[in-house]
Amino acid sequence: MRVAIAGGGLGGLTLARVLHRHGIGAVVYEREDGRSARSQGGLIDLHPESGQRALEAAGLTAEFRSEARPEGEELRILDPAGRTLLHHRPEPGSFAGRPEIDRSVLRDLLLDSLPGGTVVWGQRIVAVTPRAGGGFGLAFENGYSVGCDVLIGADGARSVVRPLLTAAALAPVGILAEYTLDDVERRHPELADLVGPGNLWCLGSRRILAAQRQGGGRVRVGVSLPADGHDIEAYRSRRALLELFDGWDPRLTALLEAGAGAPVVRRIEAMPADTRWEHRAGVTLIGDAAHLMPPVGEGANQAMLDGAELAAAIVANRADPDAALRAYEEAMFARIHPIAAMSARVQAMMLSPTAADDIIRFFTG
């Protein structure tokens, strides 16, 4: 059985790792040229029931604990006047909650756990074609092509495998503008104090100014806006972002003042929360390819759990991979639909005119 995994993100690598632990080989085709070709983004908090469970199936719990930062779970919520509305401090050194880990460190843990040659770098899939007699042909941008018996689309938000299974469309749910501040302890000690070891959210009416401590002395600063009523092109300058926070405590807007140059601005999209498809022989989807949802802390966790659960189903049905894909899909739809719906509600709540009251009620029950 030749298993091809499209995409070497957290979902695809978890799948390859758990298969490998059970003696099933797979090839991961990844468009990036190498593990450090692109910045992997910020911290991820791994939940015990999903991301941490997947790492346990991957046999990587000890490695995760030696790299994770439980203190990164700290959360400070402020209002536009700089008043503290909530300050959550995790138990020192405890892994009982949702410890944070740098996404690139987590990806490296998974990459280092795979035999050499499992990930084929620099292979952007441009077409996927069903073959007469079963399986799929993959065509790459560089002209190379391969065949496989089982194809797993783990290729993220703009999956090229997804159209084989569903026509579900992406809809805009927000705009995110970001800066990364380097060497904050030395260059911006007052901002380092403001942000603390974890997350800071400053909640206004239909806008959030947030900051998150990263590894290597960096802080990531982000402005989130609803998708409706905002033109993404209007927020490609610091001045435009600062105008959104006119009248806010200058200690907060200093986070934006400290950013260098123009912010990185992108549209945030999601698939319908109830996306599902009829099973098709030899192919399925995991992670964002299967269920892109608003980024409120579930996507990577669920992508990793998808990878671990699909691998377990394949291991349990080695002689009948389609029974495995079917079993995985039904369990995944039942798990994901409520999580995707909840993520959409939380995203809407965080960007509502009454976000501060709503979020405090959410956290304090």
Ligand SMILES: Cc1cc2nc3c(=O)[nH]c(=O)nc-3n(C[C@H](O)[C@H](O)[C@H](O)COP(=O)(O)OP(=O)(O)OC[C@H]3O[C@@H](n4cnc5c(N)ncnc54)[C@H](O)[C@@H]3O)c2cc1C
């Ligand atoms: C701002 C932001 C913050 C987030 N924060 C969190 C968080 O705190 N916690 C959390 O759980 N989730 C978070 N998420 C969501 C999380 O990033 C995703 O859900 C997660 O990365 C999905 O993993 P994946 O493996 O399915 O896809 P990806 O991580 O997108 O990986 C897909 C891989 O496929 C490759 N690829 C794509 N197309 C092709 C192609 N044609 N050929 C070959 N390779 C291809 C890509 O290069 C990539 O390596 C956040 C998302 C955003 C946008």
